[in-house]
Every structure is written in C-alpha cells, then in structure tokens.
Amino acid sequence: MGQNESWDLEAQFISRLDLPLNLDQNRHTTFHSRLQELRAQTRQRARELPTSS
Known part of the structure; x- marks a missing residue:
C-alpha cells in the first residue's frame, strides 16, 4: 500500500467514525x-x- 492510499484509507475511516477530539x-x-x-x-x-525561566 502506497502512502497516498494510506491517507485515503485514513480519511475514509475518519469520515465514518465519531472521533470528536x-x-x-x-x-x-x-x-x-x-x-x-x-x-x-x-x-x-x-x-x-x-x-518561568
């Protein structure tokens, strides 16, 4: 899996989950x-x- 595919997969997960923070x-x-x-x-x-210093 390439880096772009990883980012796409992450975006898909985030859009489907409720991650309020x-x-x-x-x-x-x-x-x-x-x-x-x-x-x-x-x-x-x-x-x-x-x-403070």
Whole structure:
C-alpha cells in the first residue's frame, strides 16, 4: 500500500467514525465547533500566563 492510499484509507475511516477530539477531517460532528472554540480559548489563556525561566 502506497502512502497516498494510506491517507485515503485514513480519511475514509475518519469520515465514518465519531472521533470528536480529532478536528482534522472531522467537521461533520456536532462537537467540532465547540471543541474548536475551547481550544482557541485555551491557547489564548496559555499565552496570557507568565512563563518561568
């Protein structure tokens, strides 16, 4: 199986399964937009936290 075939197979599996934490190729789930929002909030909060050296 070639690399392109592997990616195609992966895309087929993802499209048929409900994998809510996997945002890539998984936009059809109802949780997608909420998880995307939560991740953005978490990144922003992490940027605001002080860093230690």
